[in-house]
Amino acid sequence: MKPFEIVETPIEPGKYTEYVLHAGAGAVTVFTGHVREWTHGIRTLYLAYEAYVPMAEKKLAQIGAEMEGQWPGVKVAIAHRIGEMHISDIAVIIAVSSPHRKAAYEANEYAIERIKEIVPIWKKEVWEDGEEWLGGQKKYPEKGIEQK
Amino acid sequence: MKPFEIVETPIEPGKYTEYVLHAGAGAVTVFTGHVREWTHGIRTLYLAYEAYVPMAEKKLAQIGAEMEGQWPGVKVAIAHRIGEMHISDIAVIIAVSSPHRKAAYEANEYAIERIKEIVPIWKKEVWEDGEEWLGGQKKYPEKGIEQK
Amino acid sequence: MIKVSYFARLRELTGKSDETIEQQSMTVRELLEWAETTYPGFGKDTVHVAVNEEYALKEDVIQSGDSCAFIPPVSGG
Amino acid sequence: MIKVSYFARLRELTGKSDETIEQQSMTVRELLEWAETTYPGFGKDTVHVAVNEEYALKEDVIQSGDSCAFIPPVSGG
Numbered sequence: 001m002k003p004f005e006i007v008e009t010p011i012e013p014g015k016y017t018e019y020v021l022h023a024g025a026g027a028v029t030v031f032t033g034h035v036r037e038w039t040h041g042i043r044t045l046y047l048a049y050e051a052y053v054p055m056a057e058k059k060l061a062q063i064g065a066e067m068e069g070q071w072p073g074v075k076v077a078i079a080h081r082i083g084e085m086h087i088s089d090i091a092v093i094i095a096v097s098s099p100h101r102k103a104a105y106e107a108n109e110y111a112i113e114r115i116k117e118i119v120p121i122w123k124k125e126v127w128e129d130g131e132e133w134l135g136g137q138k139k140y141p142e143k144g145i146e147q148k
Numbered sequence: 149m150k151p152f153e154i155v156e157t158p159i160e161p162g163k164y165t166e167y168v169l170h171a172g173a174g175a176v177t178v179f180t181g182h183v184r185e186w187t188h189g190i191r192t193l194y195l196a197y198e199a200y201v202p203m204a205e206k207k208l209a210q211i212g213a214e215m216e217g218q219w220p221g222v223k224v225a226i227a228h229r230i231g232e233m234h235i236s237d238i239a240v241i242i243a244v245s246s247p248h249r250k251a252a253y254e255a256n257e258y259a260i261e262r263i264k265e266i267v268p269i270w271k272k273e274v275w276e277d278g279e280e281w282l283g284g285q286k287k288y289p290e291k292g293i294e295q296k
Numbered sequence: 297m298i299k300v301s302y303f304a305r306l307r308e309l310t311g312k313s314d315e316t317i318e319q320q321s322m323t324v325r326e327l328l329e330w331a332e333t334t335y336p337g338f339g340k341d342t343v344h345v346a347v348n349e350e351y352a353l354k355e356d357v358i359q360s361g362d363s364c365a366f367i368p369p370v371s372g373g
Numbered sequence: 374m375i376k377v378s379y380f381a382r383l384r385e386l387t388g389k390s391d392e393t394i395e396q397q398s399m400t401v402r403e404l405l406e407w408a409e410t411t412y413p414g415f416g417k418d419t420v421h422v423a424v425n426e427e428y429a430l431k432e433d434v435i436q437s438g439d440s441c442a443f444i445p446p447v448s449g450g
Contacts, residue, residue, distance in 0.1 A: 121449030135446030269372030
């Protein structure tokens with residue numbers, strides 16, 4: 001297990017939680033994103049995720065470094081699964097430990113927002129009567145995607 | 149396993165996570181509070197938690213009901229362990245599922261704040277050279293402890 | 297007869313987990329004053345009372361048969 | 374020779390995962406214009422380019438030997 005990884009097999013939360021736990025950690029937050037059956041009244045059959053794997057792992061590690069900079073003392077592990085996933089499967093896990101709880105919550109939420117901004121992973125929703133690659137068709141800023 | 153319980157044995161996160169997961173859940177947040185080795189420069193040997201068990205379980209359930217009222221669609225499980233606990237042991241777990249992530253984060257953080265306000269559980273810190281029951285020696289408001 | 301329970305610091309201070317008070321009725325305020333008198337250092341201004349597992353106000357009346365608990369400042373989590 | 378990769382919607386649009394372009398150097402802007410011309414509907418205004426696994430700006434210059442990836446709007450999480 002790598003602390004920042006793209007995986008093709010089911011995500012087991014335990015090993016990421018164990019990775020971030022240490023004697024100085026008073027709080028651990030674990031976020032898991034799951035495949036949901038209904039989105040905007042449309043029934044999802046399954047999702048297919050694709051990634052630019054080496055860059056995605058670099059960007060996950062970058063997010064981890066940003067978190068450690070912004071919330072000193074946090075320890076982070078993030079994994080995203082790719083391939084076909086069905087209802088309730090875990091697509092992404094973010095595990096954060098911290099001496100105190102506030103940072104564990106804030107840093108965790110920061111991570112999922114950043115993943116949705118900069119990590120090259122794409123989700124295709126497959127319904128009974130169609131499919132679509134998701135991702136806002138917004139124009140990227142000229143100064144680059146990295147800026148907040 | 150009860151969704152709102154006081155337990156005397158080690159907390160296993162998996163069963164609380166499984167309890168809150170369902171086909172409509174897109175996000176799950178799990179908070180675990182752990183025994184930390186150092187607090188304000190003092191080394192903790194172990195903690196001893198005590199509860200007024202039946203009332204504590206009622207108050208945990210009340211917090212769950214408050215969460216469901218404030219964030220419709222969330223599903224909640226909370227457990228707090230009592231007895232002697234050592235470094236890195238889980239003292240409390242809060243598992244929250246929600247269709248969307250924002251509510252899962254917010255409701256989870258709300259739960260731990262409310263636990264610290266209204267649930268009759270007490271923590272004694274035991275160090276190498278002493279021990280102390282924790283809990284702010286603040287005066288309770290005349291209108292009662294329940295008010296936010 | 298009113299049953300009262302002690303927890304945490306108060307259990308150690310009083311040296312007991314519970315006891316019964318031979319009273320037909322009293323207010324929460326009177327119960328706290330009784331405790332402070334009986335157990336110096338009780339700290340009634342920081343202690344809450346639960347009656348039948350619900351937090352009570354100072355003016356609430358406790359009846360014989362009720363189960364009361366002294367709740368010092370909580371510190372769970 | 375510049376290597377380019379396609380993902381998600383762009384992989385399906387172009388019908389390929391990667392290819393090479395016989396150029397010594399070009400800017401990111403020129404690469405996006407080449408893609409739009411070669412693959413109508415590419416949507417260059419919503420596509421980012423990564424050069425050697427880092428997001429690049431429109432003015433950045435790509436050299437022969439660089440690995441580029443077209444990054445349509447991401448949707449992980």
